[in-house]
Amino acid sequence: MPDVNGPSDRLLACVLDLLVAEGYEGISIRRVAAAAGVSIGAVQHHFPTKDALLAAAMDRVSQQFQERLDRRVAPGAGPAEVLRAVADELLSTGEERRPASVIWLVRMARAAVHEPTAAVHRQEWQQVEDLLAELIGAARPDLAAQAVRDEATVLLALLDGLAGAVAVEPGRVPADRAETLVARHLDALVGPVSAGQRGRGR
Amino acid sequence: MPDVNGPSDRLLACVLDLLVAEGYEGISIRRVAAAAGVSIGAVQHHFPTKDALLAAAMDRVSQQFQERLDRRVAPGAGPAEVLRAVADELLSTGEERRPASVIWLVRMARAAVHEPTAAVHRQEWQQVEDLLAELIGAARPDLAAQAVRDEATVLLALLDGLAGAVAVEPGRVPADRAETLVARHLDALVGPVSAGQRGRGR
DNA sequence: AGCGTAGCCATACGATCGTATGGTCGTCCA
């Protein structure tokens, strides 16, 4: 349970742990309190209702996601390199990243039936697509704006689909195969990794 | 609520309606009974436990999904045509198909945290990938087996990602745009639709 | 005619849920 500052953040981390372990219906105030080693009242003190608790937990994952994304974009690398790094972040393979994929799946399913969650999800994914489009446009100045937008949508859908598959069906789609397939897709889109860029991704 | 045969199937249809309307946590024996206009005991009579009820509901969607897929594959059309039809089925756009997408999202999220659901999902999606690979291999005899498998995995991930996006973010990814993007992807994979094939899809 | 059985209902039990209420303890400021 990394990156915990303060008692209320600790509660949110416990919420996400429960979410990954048992899904949405595994969450109750009592269970969160027990997982954090505090009383029911303590949870209520920091978050007045269950909805507020869940909303804060969702905000936490959004914020951490944005931070991770920013960290990948920050260095002044070329757009193709950054695109590869962002795609790797969205694919979020690796055993330690599975919780992120599971939370993403759970949130997406909730967004399908819960409008407030859907609103947050829509805004976030729109921003991600904009980022991808910007990077693709920079790496491929020959493409028209509409083609860039199409490529961004396709890439994001591909990454979403592969990330879900890796999380739920590691037999059919192992993590390294997903990475290979994404790399192949990006090779076709922005050209293969050049010698100078190779191995510089984090 | 179409295709209902018998009282127990009616209960399953009500389960799926509730699932689409309120997600997984919106389902309870009492609510299913109320939606179907029967008593709690009637639900228990047909499905001894809640798990059995949900498992049967999942089986129902699997069965109906397989039937729809078979209907698309059945006619002796060329592999490229069939591939387009199957892809259209998996994308499941259209307002009347949104419930299918939502149920798929909910089931996927549950599979991420509930092993029995994951087992069913894995088996089904493996079959779908096999079907796609078979069709791609037939349409593109020039491709090596591994390349065919890769294309199948990529196509399935793309369809999954787009279907989820259409269901949750119709603003960012409208249904017709998703269809266009898939058509473009398939054009690149198995060639554009020929004059003789055009318009013959259902 | 008698009886088992399937289909369904009414009700009850214990558990767990979200939330409300009121108290306790420490800290900090006047």
Place this chain on the structure above:
DNA sequence: TGGACGACCATACGATCGTATGGCTACGCT
């Protein structure tokens, strides 16, 4: 020093949950 306040806890309330139990009706078989 004293009191306001934030952090936390213990407990209670009403609702809803999954499941168990037992009874009632209609129909088929012998």
